[in-house]
Amino acid sequence: MKIEIDQNSGFCFGVIHAIEIAEKYLETHQQLYCLGDIVHNNEEIARLAQLGLQIISHQEFTQLYDTTVLIRAHGEPPETYALAAQNRIKLIDATCPVVLALQKKIRKNVETSGNESLQILIFGKEGHAEVIGLVGQTQNKGVVISSLSDINKIDYTKPAALYSQTTQSLDAYAALIEAIKRQYEARGCAALFHAHDTICRLVANRSQHIREFAVRFDLVLFVSGEKSSNGLYLYELCKQANPNTYFISQLHQLKNLPFACVQSVGICGATSTPLWLMLQVGENIANMATIS
């Protein structure tokens, strides 16, 4: 049986950067708090927990004093930094540099526009950590647009600047920009609307690649945590390209999959899927093929 692991799957640069910072700190310290899941993958979180990384919620964060806390790749709103200063918490900031640059861009837009009526629109998932961090740059006045139906939240008589969460789909963003543009144009106010291209290409470019990868195999295993929105999105693309695609999060889920009569297996995953887990999946399938 031919087994191949997709070389483009796995952690993006931002997640690798955050994990490396945590690992380096834990080389010389027993323990480190991380505000929220460092990555949406339980297996990787368990591995890092062995090294001393302890995930805490935002509620738990408010109870801490005189300690050190890691900020993950998604970033945080200004309130988190203010609370840390107040409670003498040292922050190790592992916000992805791409997200950090986007936060700064939004903040600068708010500070320099000089226009009180400017609407900052964020295309992203309501409640997602990165989106909360981005909206935080607008003194929480930014409007989250999760889908096309949310465009009725916009006041088309006032100016608007649109930004996207870094992991959104390029196609969905293009459709949203067109829909908003049409509304402004219909009122003769096209100049009031500006859309900024802020989708991270490190993830966006994976969509096309993963479709091409999926069609090359008899069976495809998509390895991801169930909480990863990027994982669920890429899995859907794989499934469309190759209906014989299966979503797994743990090795034991391999047991009941239909490997009989399969000549080739492709293994791929999300930006939050560790390479070591995809390698373990590959080894397990190889072993199963040898035994049967």
Ligand code: SF4
């Ligand atoms: S997807 Fe891009 S912007 Fe988001 S954390 Fe990864 S590298 Fe950074």
